Amino acid sequence: MTTNVLACIDGSSHATAVCDWACWASQRLAAPLSFIHVLDKARQPGLADLSGSIGLGSQEHLLEELAELDEKRGKLAREQGRIMLAAARERAIDDGVAEPATLQRHGGLVDTLVELEPDTRLLVLGRHGEESASAYAHLGSHVEQVIRALHRPILVTQGEFKAPQRIMLAFDGSATTRKGVEMLAKSPLFNGLELHLVLVGADTDDNREQINWAQNTLAQAGIQAHAAIVPGEVDKALPQYQQDNGIDLMVMGAYGHSRIRQLLVGSTTTAMIRSARVPLLVLR
Incomplete structure (x- = not known):
């Protein structure tokens, strides 16, 4: 079974380095490259159940507007993910990677990566997620969870990419x-x-x-x-x-x-x- 270099792409400052490191590893290993963007519902701002608030339950139009807003947020998040994946794919092609694949999944990041583990040779992800503003912010909790859950080599990136010597x-x-x-x-x-x-x-x-x-x-x-x-x-x-x-x-x-x-x-x-x-x- 062919196994891939799998790179996690999000809106963090590490996304470019993740892409470049994944391209480097893919070419060194002569392994296919796949980019993945996971829409984690638990991390998305969603619609709260406000029907119990005083006077709000009777204002059905307001609840409908909130539901529409929640749907729009979901669509925007999906579109943002598709744009980031397309940009990563284009960057990888420019770096000489043949036919990089893209995936967009819904669900928890760790569960998704565990599901894809059998087809993963090397996982590449940034040291923190898009919630962190600093390139040297606190280690994202998802990184440690991924390290505990997966049984594949994991490359944790930080800073700008430089081909290692x-x-x-x-x-x-x-x-x-x-x-x-x-x-x-x-x-x-x-x-x-x-x-x-x-x-x-x-x-x-x-x-x-x-x-x-x-x-x-x-x-x-x-x-x-x-x-x-x-x-x-x-x-x-x-x-x-x-x-x-x-x-x-x-x-x-x-x-x-x-x-x-x-x-x-x-x-x-x-x-x-x-x-x-x-x-x-x-x-x-």
């Missing part, structure tokens, strides 16, 4: 990050790019053995990786390494059994992404 994989020797190394070894996504393996902890024989395994696994696949063991706290050491080494994209496992796990299931997720100032690829 240096990639950092946060490695801790856990089963999850070992699986991540094996996934990267098989994937064409990072072919020809500079890859850094970073383990946060003490420079012990065990940690050295773990990171050597990762480096050798990648080397067998023809990928030369820089390996580093750095001291400190994970949520400080990884962003610092990223800044010191000009890392364009961070890669982490979503669920492990180390302190890296806490970064992606707790409140420190927000601080991690904000401090790094680069996109984050979450491996499942």
Whole structure:
């Protein structure tokens, strides 16, 4: 079964970067690209039930006008979505992507993405939704919900797109990050790019053995990786390494059994992404 790069498009400031990252990934993976816009009824301003308000129940014309207004809002939201999808498709074609597809769905974002998961190879979405005005606003709640619900790699974008040259994989020797190394070894996504393996902890024989395994696994696949063991706290050491080494994209496992796990299931997720100032690829 052919699996797609699926990109979530909305009215947020991240939409352009989502589009560009999705185009980049689609071409690197030689995978079809699909854009999706989800009309989440729960997030749309809708018609409140005002029939119980004093004197309002008898004013049927007012209720009819409110119902018409609600219908107009729905039509405008659908049309806005179609316009955004058309613009994303045109941008992708200009970037050299062949026949990008567009989808517009009604319902909850997470439920919709779970439904499409079997046909998804990589999901691309912005760090926050259109409710947030700042490009570095608080991590949208939907992002963490999606990370918890899906079992596909998820690329969380932020800022403007720049084709990555240096990639950092946060490695801790856990089963999850070992699986991540094996996934990267098989994937064409990072072919020809500079890859850094970073383990946060003490420079012990065990940690050295773990990171050597990762480096050798990648080397067998023809990928030369820089390996580093750095001291400190994970949520400080990884962003610092990223800044010191000009890392364009961070890669982490979503669920492990180390302190890296806490970064992606707790409140420190927000601080991690904000401090790094680069996109984050979450491996499942």
